[in-house]
Amino acid sequence: MRWINRRPSRGATLVLHCLPFALLIVAYLIGSAIRLEANPNDKLLPSLATLADTVNRMAFQPDPRTGDYLLWSDTAASLWRLFAGLGISTALALVIGLLIGLLPVMRATLAPFIAFVSMVPPLALLPILFIVMGLGEASKIALIVIGVAPILIRDLSLSAQALPREQIVKAETLSASTWLIGLRVVLPQVLPRLLTSLRLQLGPAFLFLIAAEAISADSGLGYRIFLVRRYLSMDVIFPYVAWITLLAVIGDRLIDLARRRVFPWSELEGAR
Amino acid sequence: MTALTVERVWKEYGDQIVLENISLEVAPRAFVALVGPSGCGKTTFLRMLLGQEQPTRGRILLDGAPLPPEPGPDRGVVYxxxxxxxxxxxxxxxxxxxxxxxxxxxxxxxxxxxxxxxxxxxxxxxxxxxxxxxxxxxxxxxxxxxxxxxxxxxxxxxPRVLLLDEPFGALDPGIRADIHVLMKRLWNEVPMTVVMVTHDLREAFSLATRIIAFERTRTRTEELERYGATITKDIVLWPPRVAGQRTMFEIDTLPGRDDPALFAAPSGTTR
Incomplete structure (x- = not known):
């Protein structure tokens, strides 16, 4: 039988899903064992026991200096910035993206400008943001918005324009005004697509968040990683990276779940 | 009294002339079928009736008033x-x-x-x-x-006018025959004028009261751009079909028997 026709059974699929993760862990354990054998004080690849110890210390014991549980307070600080940034970006995308997608006048006015702005490398703006908005939360949230919003806006306006013209004309024959077409025809049909592009922007959003926190913050996941980097504390960095990844994966899944729940029709074949 | 009046309408896209000098009067409650080869401007004409596109020259009147330049609830459409x-x-x-x-x-x-x-x-x-x-x-x-x-x-x-753009073209024959029965009944019962674009001559003759053929009269390569399609045939069915009344033949299909295979031959004639 040709390989192109071979399909793994359900059990085999599960095993295959887990295989790369298992391989990664095994590779780490072997590397760690080899290094620790050569030098018991090696910090680069700490053993599982050290990692568990550190996670316990960061997550379940209060920090002696501040009394906070560091992992959770860092997570709360970072997620708040992330939600604020993504929330503002989504709101901007809905308003501006729909205007561009719906109205030829707005498209002529704003589309080239947004296309231009979306090409500005957001990290290059970071110093400007820190200077203008100070070192507080505003500049970090602004960085996420600047990085994520233009892409969301462009994606939303493109998917609004991709709706068949027939649907718009049909709505007009059903007595819809421009406002009603936007509200009842275009908006509900671009929302599932907005959620999908929000999922895809989770990665970049975390990138901008950590970049901002690395430079100036007093809490946050990115702040902690860049703080302990000075002491080569890989036992903190590895769990933090894994935790950030897990948060991003959970966010991704939750958004997709929400899309399926709220817009059941978007799953149907031929719905677009 | 006419439902739709089309007065010397031309449609051009840049140098390309698509439709030339179309004049037409459609009676209220008529069922007009527009037929013609692909690319002869049938759909463009329908779009102008819909208000989605404007004639380059000429004008279109609906119940005596000029057509508004955008689609509205007085004209329904099915694509x-x-x-x-x-x-x-x-x-x-x-x-x-x-x-x-x-x-x-x-x-x-x-x-x-x-x-x-x-x-x-x-x-x-x-x-x-x-x-x-x-x-x-x-x-x-x-x-x-x-x-x-x-x-x-x-x-x-x-709607006062229902515009149909090849509405049943993608359906298989059995389903299409069923929906023809429905379409005929709706046209008989609902006070509206119907304009339908179709590729299917049999469909045109079995539903419509009047069949209008669009065609390019000049087809040499060098003429294609500068001469558009125009009305070449305007056939009113005989005996006339009138909305809400029966034709000379008592019924189109026997009650409870709408199998198109049994009645295909008669329904394809000018009945």
Whole structure:
């Protein structure tokens, strides 16, 4: 039988899903064992026991200096910035993206400008943001918005324009005004697509968040990683990276779940 | 008294002349079929009736008044595809027009208004034979059912003119024959004028009261750009079909027997 026709059974699929993760862990354990054998004080690849110890210390014991549980307070600080940034970006995308997608006048006015702005490398703006908005939360949230919003806006306006013209004309024959077409025809049909592009922007959003926190913050996941980097504390960095990844994966899944729940029709074949 | 008047209409895209010198008067409650080869401007003409495109020269009157330059609720439309909204259920699609008309801010109605519209919509859904499918989304319906839904949605607005752009072209023959029966019944019962673009001559002759053929009269390569299509045939069916009345032949299909295979030959003639 040709390989192109071979399909793994359900059990085999599960095993295959887990295989790369298992391989990664095994590779780490072997590397760690080899290094620790050569030098018991090696910090680069700490053993599982050290990692568990550190996670316990960061997550379940209060920090002696501040009394906070560091992992959770860092997570709360970072997620708040992330939600604020993504929330503002989504709101901007809905308003501006729909205007561009719906109205030829707005498209002529704003589309080239947004296309231009979306090409500005957001990290290059970071110093400007820190200077203008100070070192507080505003500049970090602004960085996420600047990085994520233009892409969301462009994606939303493109998917609004991709709706068949027939649907718009049909709505007009059903007595819809421009406002009603936007509200009842275009908006509900671009929302599932907005959620999908929000999922895809989770990665970049975390990138901008950590970049901002690395430079100036007093809490946050990115702040902690860049703080302990000075002491080569890989036992903190590895769990933090894994935790950030897990948060991003959970966010991704939750958004997709929400899309399926709220817009059941978007799953149907031929719905677009 | 005419429902639609088309006066010396030309349509050009840049240098390309698509339609030239179309003049036409359509009686109220007529069922006009536009036929012609691909690319002869049938759909362009329909779009001009719809208000989606403007004639380059000439004018179109609806009940004696110039046609507004954009689509409106006085003209309904059913396309071959994309006629219904994928994010609304069958009931939502049929209620959509009246809801938009009743609520200009939200496009949604509540309470007594909603119940009244829903009742009308359910009656209409029954009329087109979609009972039981009220909560389904269009993507869960077959092609024929989607077109029935599109007809129901358009008819809820009680348009003066119903425009059909190859509405049944993608359906297989059995389904198409069923929906022809429905279309004929709707045309007989609902006070509207119908203009239908079709590729299918048999469909044209079995539904319409009048058949208009668009054709390019000059087809040499160097002439193609500068000469558009015009009306080459204008056939009024004999014996005449009149909406709401029976033809000279008592019935088109025997009651309970609408199998097209049995009655295909007679329904293809000029009956």
């Amino acid at each position: 071959q595809r994309y006629s219904v909204f994928p994010h609304l259920t069958v009931l939502g699609n049929v209620m959509f027009g009246p809801e938009l008309r009743a609520s200009r801010r939200l496009g949604r109605t509540f309470g007594a208004t909603r119940r009244r519209i829903e009742e009308q919509a359910r009656t209409m859904i029954g009329e087109v034979g979609l009972e039981g499918a009220e909560t389904k989304y269009p993507a869960q319906l077959s092609g024929g059912m989607q077109q029935r839904l599109a007809l129901a949605q358009a008819l809820m607005m009680q």
